[in-house]
Amino acid sequence: MNKDDLLKLDNQLCFAFYTCSREIIRQYKPYLDKLGITYTQYVTMLVLWESPKISVKGLGDKLYLDSGTLTPLLKRLEASGLITRERDAMDERSVIISLTPKGKDIQKSAYEIPEKIFCSTGLSVDEAISLREQIKKLIRQMNPK
Amino acid sequence: MNKDDLLKLDNQLCFAFYTCSREIIRQYKPYLDKLGITYTQYVTMLVLWESPKISVKGLGDKLYLDSGTLTPLLKRLEASGLITRERDAMDERSVIISLTPKGKDIQKSAYEIPEKIFCSTGLSVDEAISLREQIKKLIRQMNPK
């Protein structure tokens, strides 16, 4: 193992992750275009379909994103009519994001997406689950919350 | 397997990739700050340490990035004195990027980085190689060039 091999692009685990992440997002694009949302907006909607009322802080904790990313993104989702934003009367520091009927409604069009993406990966169910769990373990190792 | 499970954030392979990629880049940050470059600039330098003279197109092919990302990034690396940019005399459509002595020189400070990052992953060598190859296979499946 040559010292320079450690710096070869082809040997970098980080670059594999970086490239694969962007490539997967590219695979989502045609389906998300139909819904009129971006990938980051999509994962935000995934949270809201599970938790129809949640604070910006709560969203950030689940998505690992801060308000510098979320605030403008949520304003766009609000402009699209998919969510509402309002101060929490109990704690005025918090902003509560709520799913609108329209936001709930587009979930129906989203059900088919994971399946389509799964096909494009060419993975078996077992391979996909194994890979997902390896990655989640790696995330926990790097970012123990 | 409930239909709604397919849309749960925790079950998404895409979100695992997306989160892990950003987390790895976060791990690089303190080391790259010492070199005064960002993560994307770092992977660009990895290519240039292997290929000290290469066109913007060639860089884009290796990094899967287009000129909309590369042109401003390369102008920043030029401003930092790590590279030069010049039109190819043979084909004036091309811009050739060359490593400067300073750009070559900071490679010395980069040798330690992969090792440090490897430690923070907590993976064994075999696990890291296995994971990397699984991901590269997935990239090839999604983006057969």
Added chain:
DNA sequence: TAAAATTTAATTTTATACAATTAAATTTAT
């Protein structure tokens, strides 16, 4: 060879990411 097609960077626009700072509100500690 001249028109058409292709290649290559650059530019423009929209949308993240994220660090750092600010501002407002709440909670804690004296």
Added chain:
DNA sequence: ATAAATTTAATTGTATAAAATTAAATTTTA
């Protein structure tokens, strides 16, 4: 009770990403 500390969003600034368009140069083809 009130000063200090903490929490939470928003804002600001820098740097990607990527789609779409433009412009210039080269290559292909009729």
